[in-house]
Amino acid sequence: MAKGFSTREENYSKWYNDIVQKAGLAENSAVRGCMVIKPYGYAIWEKMQAGLDKMFKDTGHSNAYFPIFIPKSFFSREAAHVEGFAKECAVVTHYRLKNDPDGSGIIVDPDAKLEEELIIRPTSETIIWDTYRNWIQSYRDLPILVNQWANVVRWEMRTRMFLRTAEFLWQEGHTAHATREEAMEETYRMLDVYADFAENHMAIPVLKGVKSENERFAGAEETFCIEALMQDGKALQAGTSHFLGQNFARAFDVKFTSREGRLEYVWATSWGVSTRLVGALIMAHSDDRGLVLPPRLAPIQVVIVPIYKNGEEYQKVCAKAREIRDALQRMGVLVKLDDRDTYKPGWKFNEYEFKGVPIRVAIGPRDVDNDTLELARRDTLAKEVIPAGQLGQVVEAWLASIQETLYKRALSFRENNTREVDNWEEFKQILDAGGGFIMAHWDGTAETEQKIKEETRATIRLIPFRRKEEPGRCVYSGKPSAGRVVFARAY
């Protein structure tokens, strides 16, 4: 275990930060609220990008790129959007620096003031719909199925690496459709893509549903989301898909001639996930020995550590280790042989355990003589000595098994921490004693939602898509309710 590393029990928040920093995932930068994503952390994000990008393309989407700057006036166009987004933003006011006349450095040139300030995109609906106006004339130009991988900036006051940073990386899909039905279908489709990715790549079970009006994206008619449960009992929104209706088409005057020759406003969706998924991945699976990664997103799936006492043994062991590495590589396994002689095997064991590498292969002189290998898996910490000839099939089986074990473990954690609650005192007690998802009746009013939030910091995470018909009474107000919604404290 890394020195000075906290356990979840001791200090969950410090445990998380320790993993982020000591596993080499990210660190705070010299710029307030912005992080540096280090190579190991970025490699996880790259694997997420590759997985998602393929899913986007398989569902017919193409990538494009729109400017990082948005003219200030664009934000005022859509009434709800301005309230939600035009606040905590980075504002560019000048375009030149010059030497300070007093010789002490450089200053902003007061003569280089922009006529209209530019906002660094917190999300791109406005600039994109301003562009779509010229792309769309007829139904033949629809649908437009575009995605953008980009950085965005929201000037958050309290930041945490990956979970909430001033600048973050994300993808934002922006689609345009001829009908409400088609746009709604797209909104559901992309939520399904996110849920599929969360469950099958990240090994994190998610709930799917719709946001209450309070929690809706500014400018959307409906916001769908996936919600995951972290090990401290807090929820994390892992992806959103918005049905924007004709709001942005009206705001930016985007009309098309339908097949029947009528001039109509275009229907829109937008959907996104961000580097916050890396935070979710860390918190969902890691343990008190450090990071735990599901094989499908691990930058290194198998690490090989040679064990030796002297130069002769080193040569002998490394020759065999290279053979093994090459064989695994040919199978498409992401394998690393750490044959550095500047670090000891024990140090390497700790290092790769802390970095969450799914499988470790140790090989010493005795193993070479006996044609064996010692394997250890990160999820259960189980070790096994196997005949070297079986390595390929064992690695394949273990990678699949680790992926499954992590998912099942997370699912069972969620099941054990999802409770139907009908009593307000119990509601508060549960939140203070470990949290989790609380399925409770709600009277459907924003007032009650707000009061619950003020008293407990819990919010409605979602209203499940297909909830059972179950009339009841609001856990807070006692007023009638048509079914349960999901409450939790959240990241």
Add this chain to the structure above:
Amino acid sequence: MAKGFSTREENYSKWYNDIVQKAGLAENSAVRGCMVIKPYGYAIWEKMQAGLDKMFKDTGHSNAYFPIFIPKSFFSREAAHVEGFAKECAVVTHYRLKNDPDGSGIIVDPDAKLEEELIIRPTSETIIWDTYRNWIQSYRDLPILVNQWANVVRWEMRTRMFLRTAEFLWQEGHTAHATREEAMEETYRMLDVYADFAENHMAIPVLKGVKSENERFAGAEETFCIEALMQDGKALQAGTSHFLGQNFARAFDVKFTSREGRLEYVWATSWGVSTRLVGALIMAHSDDRGLVLPPRLAPIQVVIVPIYKNGEEYQKVCAKAREIRDALQRMGVLVKLDDRDTYKPGWKFNEYEFKGVPIRVAIGPRDVDNDTLELARRDTLAKEVIPAGQLGQVVEAWLASIQETLYKRALSFRENNTREVDNWEEFKQILDAGGGFIMAHWDGTAETEQKIKEETRATIRLIPFRRKEEPGRCVYSGKPSAGRVVFARAY
């Protein structure tokens, strides 16, 4: 040919802009100097990224991500860097907007002024070396071989899509080394990677060499570059690799303990290419019928166009077309079947010709009966009717042949437009009569370089790495010179 489309002869600059816009590559945005990269243009950039990223990883590099914001004071740290970069920059001064008290929209909140202004990165040496200080203690932490894919902003006064835009996309490699030799080796290695990419992926021959002091990157000890020749006789710098010496290590106090126990400054390189490569690709190969793409970077390598007169023929032809598409897909060919019945075959022929798709396959009812296909290649416009069973092998052969033809054509253009010139009048005449690369003697002084630039707008593109020993007299000043350098007007 697209309506209103210019030829190179008529107006080269309009020809370029027409291709960019009418082939759906990019367009100007609502923000001055920033472009929207449209799906087809972005798909080319994605293929460039994929090719380069693999080459970077094969040479041991990892990706990471650093903040887009750089504190203003960082620019003053490296003396040469501040002169070169801290000028035409986008400056963030505020972090909040608010509703205008007069109710007319939103305004910048004067209370939300940053203590220190933030500059949007024009390049990331400063923020990265500020970060490396904490990553490097000992020789065991070296080398650091990191690359970043990112957007950067340089507030250019005159912009042209892809070639020079205020915001652009690029990659910037930033490496740290224990010795001068190792850093210099890396600088050469990455220039070779760029040259390899330009020649073998982009089908563009390039010259390799070193920049004169005037043209050197601000903060570098040496700048190496690759230079390509465009069809209007102007040069385009297609990639640079900088040996930074210990300049940034000194500026940001980055030292390491060497194997011998001495505390030393770290050696650095940086290297980059940008979306300007898309501009180079367009200008190098395209003709008066539109875009021409080398197969290795074409988002669509083969397009299939069904020919039919009625619904019955449409069914028959499309069934066969789908078979062909699936077969090509299985071979790994990027193929598109355009079976839309909202556009006529003739329109589609023009469309894909204009978009530079390397091979077009046309299939009509007679072809289905005779088991034939009509193929056309974009580079030579040659057509051929082939037995359907040979499609796979013909496509494979043509893709290779088109890639080669484009390279050879560009190489022969460059050879025909590279001239040794020893006379100042001839130097000026050639520049005005078509340009090209001029190999001329230069006395080695910045003054002469500057005067030549003022009189002709030609600059020294590079000093070739291994130029022949050939004493001569400077084409401008008549003073002694040790060898020829390459002059051209440039983008």
